[in-house]
Amino acid sequence: MGLSKRRRFAVLRRDGFACRYCGSTVEDGVALHVDHVIARSRGGSDDSENLVTACSDCNLGKSDTSLDDALPPPLDIVAAKEIQRRAQAYNDWLREQERLREAAIDGVIEFWNRKIGWYLPSNCRAMVGAWVDRMAEMEIIQFIRTIFDRQPRFRGYAYRYVNAAIHSHVRERDG
Numbered sequence: 001m002g003l004s005k006r007r008r009f010a011v012l013r014r015d016g017f018a019c020r021y022c023g024s025t026v027e028d029g030v031a032l033h034v035d036h037v038i039a040r041s042r043g044g045s046d047d048s049e050n051l052v053t054a055c056s057d058c059n060l061g062k063s064d065t066s067l068d069d070a071l072p073p074p075l076d077i078v079a080a081k082e083i084q085r086r087a088q089a090y091n092d093w094l095r096e097q098e099r100l101r102e103a104a105i106d107g108v109i110e111f112w113n114r115k116i117g118w119y120l121p122s123n124c125r126a127m128v129g130a131w132v133d134r135m136a137e138m139e140i141i142q143f144i145r146t147i148f149d150r151q152p153r154f155r156g157y158a159y160r161y162v163n164a165a166i167h168s169h170v171r172e173r174d175g
Helices: 005-014 056-062 077-116 122-134 137-150 155-174
Strands: 032-036 051-055
Touching: 005 032, 005 051, 032 056, 051 056, 077 122, 077 137, 122 137, 122 155, 137 155
Parallel strands: none
Antiparallel strands: 032 051
16 A cells, blocks of 8 residues: 555655755756655565655666665755855856956957957967966056057067967066
C-alpha cells in the first residue's frame, strides 16, 4: 500500500519542500517526490525516519540502491538560496565587466580610427583587448594621442609601434 497524502505532505513540510540530496525546490522547476532512504524492495519501512523529500532526478537516479551514508542532514534552505543569489549576482557582475571591456575596446578602436585616419585591421581587436586588460581606456587614448602628436608619420605600422610602446610602459609601471 502507498503512502497517504497526509504522510507525504508531512515529509515534504519537514524537509522544507526541498530535495534533501541537492536542495532543489519547486521554484527551481523540479517535481518533488517522497523517497524511501532504504527502498521497500530492500526491506525499508514507511516510517518517517526512512522517508525523505527528493527531486525527480535524485529519486529516479537513486532508484532502489541504498545510500552508503546516513540520511543527509537537513539543508539550510535559506542559506542555499542566499548562495544561489550571490552566485547569480557574481555572474551578472562578470557579464557586466565583459560588456564594459568590450565597450572600452570599441572606444579605443573608434578613437584610433578617427585620430589616425587609418583603420585598425580587424585582427587587431585582440591586441587592443590586451591593452585594455592592462590600462584604462582613457590612459590608452592619451598614450596614442601623445605618440601621434610627437610623430604623426607612423600611419603604416603605427599599431605595432603603439603595441610595443604600451607593453614597454606597462612593464616599467608594474616594475
